[in-house]
Amino acid sequence: MAARASSKTSESSDKVSVICRALRRAIIEQALEPGAKLPEDALGERFGVSRTIARHALGQLAAEGLVELRRNRIAVVATPSWQEARDAFDIRIELERLVVRQLAGKLTKAQIAELNAHVDAEDRARGGADAVSIRLATEFHILLAHMTNSPILVRYVSEVAYRCCLTLSLYSRPHSTECAINEHRAIIAALAKGDAAKVMELMHHHLDSVANRALVAPTPQRGRDLLDILAPYADEVTSNRVVKLPKIARRG
Amino acid sequence: MAARASSKTSESSDKVSVICRALRRAIIEQALEPGAKLPEDALGERFGVSRTIARHALGQLAAEGLVELRRNRIAVVATPSWQEARDAFDIRIELERLVVRQLAGKLTKAQIAELNAHVDAEDRARGGADAVSIRLATEFHILLAHMTNSPILVRYVSEVAYRCCLTLSLYSRPHSTECAINEHRAIIAALAKGDAAKVMELMHHHLDSVANRALVAPTPQRGRDLLDILAPYADEVTSNRVVKLPKIARRG
DNA sequence: AGCGCTCCAATTGCATGCAGTTTGGCTTCC
DNA sequence: GGAAGCCAAACTGCATGCAATTGGAGCGCT
Known part of the structure; x- marks a missing residue:
């Protein structure tokens, strides 16, 4: 006996869904590396749709955690820590x-x-x-x-x-x-x-x-999170010398 | 020691996110019952935003499974089986x-x-x-x-x-x-x-x-899914008599 | 009455346009 | 040489407009 009765789960054939699938595949096949920029304009042009649709697709992928979306910034492929x-x-x-x-x-x-x-x-x-x-x-x-x-x-x-x-x-x-x-x-x-x-x-x-x-150990160098990597170094700098790094340093 | 270092996870303050939160809360507090219609126009007007935003919010909630979205149809609050x-x-x-x-x-x-x-x-x-x-x-x-x-x-x-x-x-x-x-x-x-x-x-x-x-037993009557309820009857009908239920039945 | 048909209001799918924000280079000044 | 400041291009946030689809009321036919 089958595990359970049948049921449909496929994604609909909206333009949004199509673009989602395309991007998802590009991401998991590493055609798009983590951190790669995904401007709405470019996506729209590439897939022959308006920015509205590209934007919506990015929203969906962000909900799946494959894309990072920050207000007023270009969307990027997610870079999980x-x-x-x-x-x-x-x-x-x-x-x-x-x-x-x-x-x-x-x-x-x-x-x-x-x-x-x-x-x-x-x-x-x-x-x-x-x-x-x-x-x-x-x-x-x-x-x-x-x-x-x-x-x-x-x-x-x-x-x-x-x-x-x-x-x-x-x-x-x-x-x-x-x-x-x-x-x-x-x-x-x-x-x-x-x-x-x-x-x-x-x-x-x-x-x-x-x-x-x-996932070979916390791999310090490929950890990618610049802020974290530099934290100990920054501590040294800021505690010994000046308060702010770029702006006030020149006055010390 | 805390379970782990701090990290932000809050939703951003986009209009979209605001509407998502509002709808989500309305749904889980049952102000909106399962099956309730959610027309984009109405939502937009109610929350003082354009349809574009309302639509995007619905997309997010659909990704969370709280809303059902069918092409060219009014979105409804999800009615899980x-x-x-x-x-x-x-x-x-x-x-x-x-x-x-x-x-x-x-x-x-x-x-x-x-x-x-x-x-x-x-x-x-x-x-x-x-x-x-x-x-x-x-x-x-x-x-x-x-x-x-x-x-x-x-x-x-x-x-x-x-x-x-x-x-x-x-x-x-x-x-x-x-x-x-x-x-x-x-x-x-x-x-x-x-x-x-x-x-x-x-x-x-x-x-x-x-x-x-x-979840008191499969509660046949509150199961809500008319198609499922009628499935066994339909099987009988379609296999013994005719192919389509409503149109040809009257001729038999 | 019951069934099917037509047509219109309601609604979605999508593109475009405009305003506000960010980015990155260029200039200027030390 | 390098930092601060400014400006234009790039980009996002959002609203609006138009075409396409749906659903249901109304109407005629049986």
């Missing part, structure tokens, strides 16, 4: 444990075949671009979420998985996908067998190891 | 277990005082409007999430908690807040004591019992 990346993975672990708990032993043969086919695709993509491997791996997890037929769960898993994608591009060293693929296969097997506890443990370990492999 | 409500609570349980796991034993005295103060407020609100009690109870959980200083966690817990609020208004029988307040106090105590396992168990039980108390 290391801590945020770690938080995202923690949340993801819990959500995906829930996914496999709901799915264990409840998948149809067809669904299992679909999962296996996806992993086969991941396998074939080995050796190709890292970005593609990462995207496929992410989509495996989203495919799982879809099978719960819980639209809310799908949304949250998708969002947090995309965010994790984003952070992988920031903090990851060259990706090794081999074991990830094997772990995907193990998860499918355990799901088919119906061992909920086992598959939750597998998923937990899988995500945890991906996170640990990727 | 019973199953979606149950799913939301399942997700919420996992997320909030994570919250208290992170918080156990890491709260400052000031934070504990803040939590106690909030529960006191809940206590004082007893006997008042149900909607207010529910909102305060929800805000207790969001307050907890804030103390993790994980913006992502705050966002997800807030969203899913609001959704649960919404479903409570749909499926709940008259709310009994007494035990919920006691359970909140128990959670604070366990957090202060630092017993992570205990507080996770408490939170799990707390949310589960709220859900079970509220």
Whole structure:
């Protein structure tokens, strides 16, 4: 028996949604790096729509955490801090444990075949671009979420998985996908067998190891948050000499 | 020591954000019932902004799942199905277990005082409007999430908690807040004591019992989704007799 | 009465225009 | 040489206007 009755969750075909999808994909495939500027004008022109639409799309992506929006400033691709990346993975672990708990032993043969086919695709993509491997791996997890037929769960898993994608591009060293693929296969097997506890443990370990492999320590230099990086240095300067750095320094 | 360093997570002061907050509150306090229409014009006029802004706000709320947006149709307050409500609570349980796991034993005295103060407020609100009690109870959980200083966690817990609020208004029988307040106090105590396992168990039980108390069985009649209710009948009709229900039925 | 049709008011989808803010370079002055 | 100040270009925030779609009232037909 299927995990649950069918239900639609696809995004509508608004121009806004189209642009959202395009940008989302560009971001997770790292065509747009974290920090990349996203001016409304440029987006509108590129996609052949008005600024209004581009703006709306940016709003949606900001709601998903893929884009940062500051008043009167150009929107940029989100640059999650290391801590945020770690938080995202923690949340993801819990959500995906829930996914496999709901799915264990409840998948149809067809669904299992679909999962296996996806992993086969991941396998074939080995050796190709890292970005593609990462995207496929992410989509495996989203495919799982879809099978719960819980639209809310799908949304949250998708969002947090995309965010994790984003952070992988920031903090990851060259990706090794081999074991990830094997772990995907193990998860499918355990799901088919119906061992909920086992598959939750597998998923937990899988995500945890991906996170640990990727998020290598607080990586001081790639931490990106200039303010944080310079804080200790700034402390030294400001406490010993002057109060304000740029304006009054010349008077001292 | 505080659970983590400070971080800002508040919504900006755009007109859009202001309207979002207003609508969100109206929805969770049931001033706007599920299914209520939200025409852009009316919203814009009411809040003294243009349709553009109202529209954008609706988009954000739709991303949060509080509003349903269908192309070329008037936006309406979301009407989650019973199953979606149950799913939301399942997700919420996992997320909030994570919250208290992170918080156990890491709260400052000031934070504990803040939590106690909030529960006191809940206590004082007893006997008042149900909607207010529910909102305060929800805000207790969001307050907890804030103390993790994980913006992502705050966002997800807030969203899913609001959704649960919404479903409570749909499926709940008259709310009994007494035990919920006691359970909140128990959670604070366990957090202060630092017993992570205990507080996770408490939170799990707390949310589960709220859900079970509220989501009384699939309540066939209040299920609201006419299509679902009629599905079995329609199956019978379409498979045995004719293809379309309204147009051809009269000919049979 | 019941059913279908037509047409109009209501409403959304989207582009454009204008005002206010930020950015970055240029000039000026030390 | 380098910092402060100024100015124009770039960009966002928002309102308004127009075309397209919807839904429902009214009307005629059976």
